[in-house]
Amino acid sequence: MNESIETRHAQSPAETARMDTEQLRKNFLIEKVFEKDTIHLTLSFYDRYISGGAMPADKPLELPNPDNLKAQYFLERREMGIINVGGKGTVEADDEKYELDFKEALYISKETKKVIFYSADKSNPAKFYINSAPAHHKFSTKKITKKEAEIVTLGSLENSNHRTINKLIVNSVVQTCQLQMGMTELKTGSVWNTMPAHTHDRRMEVYFYFEIPEGQAVCHFMGEPQESRHIWMKNDQAVISPNWSIHAGAGTSNYTFIWGMAGENLDYGDMDVAAVKDLR
Numbered sequence: 083m084n085e086s087i088e089t090r091h092a093q094s095p096a097e098t099a100r101m102d103t104e105q106l107r108k109n110f111l112i113e114k115v116f117e118k119d120t121i122h123l124t125l126s127f128y129d130r131y132i133s134g135g136a137m138p139a140d141k142p143l144e145l146p147n148p149d150n151l152k153a154q155y156f157l158e159r160r161e162m163g164i165i166n167v168g169g170k171g172t173v174e175a176d177d178e179k180y181e182l183d184f185k186e187a188l189y190i191s192k193e194t195k196k197v198i199f200y201s202a203d204k205s206n207p208a209k210f211y212i213n214s215a216p217a218h219h220k221f222s223t224k225k226i227t228k229k230e231a232e233i234v235t236l237g238s239l240e241n242s243n244h245r246t247i248n249k250l251i252v253n254s255v256v257q258t259c260q261l262q263m264g265m266t267e268l269k270t271g272s273v274w275n276t277m278p279a280h281t282h283d284r285r286m287e288v289y290f291y292f293e294i295p296e297g298q299a300v301c302h303f304m305g306e307p308q309e310s311r312h313i314w315m316k317n318d319q320a321v322i323s324p325n326w327s328i329h330a331g332a333g334t335s336n337y338t339f340i341w342g343m344a345g346e347n348l349d350y351g352d353m354d355v356a357a358v359k360d361l362r
């Protein structure tokens with residue numbers, strides 16, 4: 083089997099507050115995103131968001147058509163965002179080929195029938211991190227590099243949260259139905275992302291942590307702002323954040339993460355901020 087799709091049901095804040103470590107991890111953590119010559123996908127019932135990874139090495143990998151979608155093909159009613167977090171690779175979307183280098187992104191429009199993933203060098207395979215949401219309009223497929231991204235620098239070294247937010251798939255850069263994706267890079271010495279933390283009832287979100295150095299980890303905080311829980315994350319793992327949950331993390335070193343979200347609007351700034359002094 084070179085593909086898998088797992089489903090995750092939506093959990094309420096009250097259920098989540100009663101979960102132990104194992105239950106939290108089972109419901110929200112996505113432990114395995116990348117495996118050589120395999121596509122792993124997780125379908126969350128928060129906004130029917132799909133996240134996962136494709137890592138072609140010895141052979142190209144074709145995007146499957148999971149039975150859960152009951153569609154003629156994966157993107158019949160969906161759009162997709164991809165960010166390469168590995169070696170150089172190519173994504174073929176119908177008859178167009180897009181070369182993606184490390185940290186380059188691709189938005190693929192609804193109604194793209196065939197998507198194939200290739201690596202340029204099997205000894206340094208591409209790792210295509212994939213997010214997908216339901217879509218109701220066909221926009222244009224577009225490659226996005228950091229040059230086209232909207233870039234914002236936030237935080238400070240004094241607050242251990244100096245970071246660069248690369249907004250890659252946002253409505254000022256590319257037209258999408260509901261998908262937004264970007265990548266936040268923490269500066270050396272800064273460990274906190276997304277502080278002050280926030281929720282956004284209008285959208286769910288998935289965080290994918292990478293560039294965590296060997297032997298280090300990130301402690302991801304989730305839950306309602308006054309009822310928080312934590313999940314320890316290793317390199318190349320993702321975590322689902324419900325609309326009602328904060329999503330922030332502190333690492334034992336600096337690191338990079340990809341955020342992806344979908345829901346009611348395309349307004350990146352639409353956040354309900356939880357002041358640090360009020361967190362519990």
Ligand SMILES: O=C(O)C(=O)C[C@H](O)C(=O)CO
Pocket residue numbers: 245247264265266275276277282287329341350353
């Ligand atoms: O470090 C940050 O701050 C983020 O990257 C925040 C995410 O982009 C986010 O949560 C958007 O809603």
Ligand SMILES: [Zn+2]
Pocket residue numbers: 280281282287329
């Ligand atoms: Zn958010």
